[in-house]
Amino acid sequence: MAKIPIQVTVNGQTHQAEVEPRTLLVHFLREDLGLTGTKIGCDTSQCGACVVMMNGSTVKSCTCLAVQADGAEVTTIEGVADQGNLHPIQEAFWDNHGLQCGYCTAGMIMTSVELLQRNPNPTAEQVRAGLEGNLCRCTGYQNIVKSVLAAAERMGG
Amino acid sequence: MFAPEFEYHRANTVAEAIDLLSSNPGAKVMAGGHSLIPLLKLRLARPGVVVDIGGVAEMKGITIADGNIRIGALTTHWEIESSSQVAEANSLLAEAAGGIGDTQVRNRGTIGGNLSHADPASDWGTVLTALNATLEIRGPGGATRTASPTDFIVGPLTTTLGETEILTAVNVPVLAANQRAEYAKMAHPASGYAVVGAAVVVNVDGHTCTGASLAVGGAVPAPVRLTSVENALTGKELTFENIEAATAQADNDLGGEILGDFFASAEYRRAMAAVETKHALFHATEVAHH
Ligand SMILES: Cc1cc2nc3c(=O)[nH]c(=O)nc-3n(C[C@H](O)[C@H](O)[C@H](O)COP(=O)(O)OP(=O)(O)OC[C@H]3O[C@@H](n4cnc5c(N)ncnc54)[C@H](O)[C@@H]3O)c2cc1C
Ligand code: FES
Ligand code: FES
Numbered sequence: 001m002a003k004i005p006i007q008v009t010v011n012g013q014t015h016q017a018e019v020e021p022r023t024l025l026v027h028f029l030r031e032d033l034g035l036t037g038t039k040i041g042c043d044t045s046q047c048g049a050c051v052v053m054m055n056g057s058t059v060k061s062c063t064c065l066a067v068q069a070d071g072a073e074v075t076t077i078e079g080v081a082d083q084g085n086l087h088p089i090q091e092a093f094w095d096n097h098g099l100q101c102g103y104c105t106a107g108m109i110m111t112s113v114e115l116l117q118r119n120p121n122p123t124a125e126q127v128r129a130g131l132e133g134n135l136c137r138c139t140g141y142q143n144i145v146k147s148v149l150a151a152a153e154r155m156g157g
Numbered sequence: 158m159f160a161p162e163f164e165y166h167r168a169n170t171v172a173e174a175i176d177l178l179s180s181n182p183g184a185k186v187m188a189g190g191h192s193l194i195p196l197l198k199l200r201l202a203r204p205g206v207v208v209d210i211g212g213v214a215e216m217k218g219i220t221i222a223d224g225n226i227r228i229g230a231l232t233t234h235w236e237i238e239s240s241s242q243v244a245e246a247n248s249l250l251a252e253a254a255g256g257i258g259d260t261q262v263r264n265r266g267t268i269g270g271n272l273s274h275a276d277p278a279s280d281w282g283t284v285l286t287a288l289n290a291t292l293e294i295r296g297p298g299g300a301t302r303t304a305s306p307t308d309f310i311v312g313p314l315t316t317t318l319g320e321t322e323i324l325t326a327v328n329v330p331v332l333a334a335n336q337r338a339e340y341a342k343m344a345h346p347a348s349g350y351a352v353v354g355a356a357v358v359v360n361v362d363g364h365t366c367t368g369a370s371l372a373v374g375g376a377v378p379a380p381v382r383l384t385s386v387e388n389a390l391t392g393k394e395l396t397f398e399n400i401e402a403a404t405a406q407a408d409n410d411l412g413g414e415i416l417g418d419f420f421a422s423a424e425y426r427r428a429m430a431a432v433e434t435k436h437a438l439f440h441a442t443e444v445a446h447h
């Protein structure tokens with residue numbers, strides 16, 4: 001099949017590539033660009049391990065074709081910190097033991113970034129609802145919710 | 158998982174999309190991809206050609222004028238959920254949109270893709286049936302037609318959309334001051350899809366029901382109107398007892414085929430159809446909260 005040329009800006013850096021139409025965004029990020037912070041968990045749009053930001057809103061990158069990201073700005077977990085300084089949400093996960101094995105963490109943090117953009121001062125219930133599409137196989141939900149609430153406070157929501 | 162190989166085309170206008178469908182028999186359009194991509198990955202769909210309509214600007218956005226809410230088919234669930242104008246004009250649309258899947262599904266999934274995919278467990282078919290929505294469809298040569306949701310969705314993953322037709326927009330009436338609307342869904346705990354969903358629109362005069370438009374989905378192959386319940390309720394006072402008596406008739410309207418699976422049997426869904434309708438009516442009319 002004919003490959004399709006795409007141009008995607010990932011974490012501020014513009015990449016040009018030719019991809020097979022069936023290439024998933026998550027494969028493009030992990031295998032072509034080497035950005036392995038984004039994980040593949042379920043591969044069936046359930047778990048959220050693969051969540052990245054695309055043009056300002058989160059997407060499960062296992063359910064998005066790389067060709068759909070043509071022209072887009074993508075942020076992955078690697079692009080969340082600001083010049084080596086952890087994002088307040090990353091710090092809050094660290095401080096509040098918001099991760100155990102860490103497999104779900106990149107997705108959790110990406111979804112939390114959007115959650116706090118849309119609702120800077122959420123209740124615990126709203127955090128739980130907002131993270132509905134992210135599963136933690138270690139079941140560390142209490143501390144994940146605590147982390148997001150702590151981050152909201154730190155960010156002055 | 159890898160999808161089978163396919164050829165990829167991007168359409169920038171509705172006309173271009175229809176041309177691409179016409180010249181590539183068997184081609185599938187892709188909107189948000191949140192039903193199509195999972196199907197491709199599971200290899201349950203194997204179109205030779207995918208036409209990406211995601212960038213067709215004329216199919217996006219919401220306009221409210223003259224008592225009508227026109228929603229472009231490519232409008233995402235999130236755009237509907239988060240629009241303050243929609244919430245004001247028709248709270249049921251915003252409520253239903255916010256109950257679909259999860260954040261990422263709502264960010265990417267579109268109202269048009271949802272209807273065209275016609276999964277019996279989807280929410281929009283049921284909600285738009287109760288709301289008496291009108292769907293706008295375009296075909297080759299600029300031909301246009303309209304359809305009601307029940308004319309459009311005829312069975313599981315089956316619509317009356319032609320191979321070279323595109324669903325372009327959904328029109329929904331603004332709710333009148335005397336209308337109360339609600340959607341009650343028993344959501345599948347993993348996906349959020351409707352095991353049973355009931356959408357109700359009730360016209361009230363004081364405490365009396367002067368008309369009702371009720372629909373059930375999830376339990377049935379395609380959304381159905383509950384005409385028996387509507388008739389039983391119309392002209393009655395909206396009391397606990399009258400709503401209970403009316404919804405007990407829901408069974409008459411469900412048709413011959415009730416869906417069932419390992420999660421919820423047909424018998425259970427049949428019972429829940431009446432229960433969810435009752436809950437939606439209680440909630441809409443504030444007779445009781447469940
Ligand atoms: C994890 C998960 C949970 C979900 N939970 C729910 C839920 O709770 N409730 C619910 O209702 N839905 C749910 N969905 C489905 C979701 O709403 C989908 O986004 C929607 O069904 C399809 O919309 P789409 O834009 O992604 O369409 P696509 O996947 O792009 O297309 C779906 C089908 O429709 C056709 N099509 C798309 N747009 C058009 C058009 N304009 N004209 C003609 N044909 C068209 C395509 O060819 C394809 O066959 C869920 C999905 C996932 C992955
Ligand atoms: S890997 Fe994408 S949602 Fe699980
Ligand atoms: S920390 Fe292990 S999956 Fe969440």
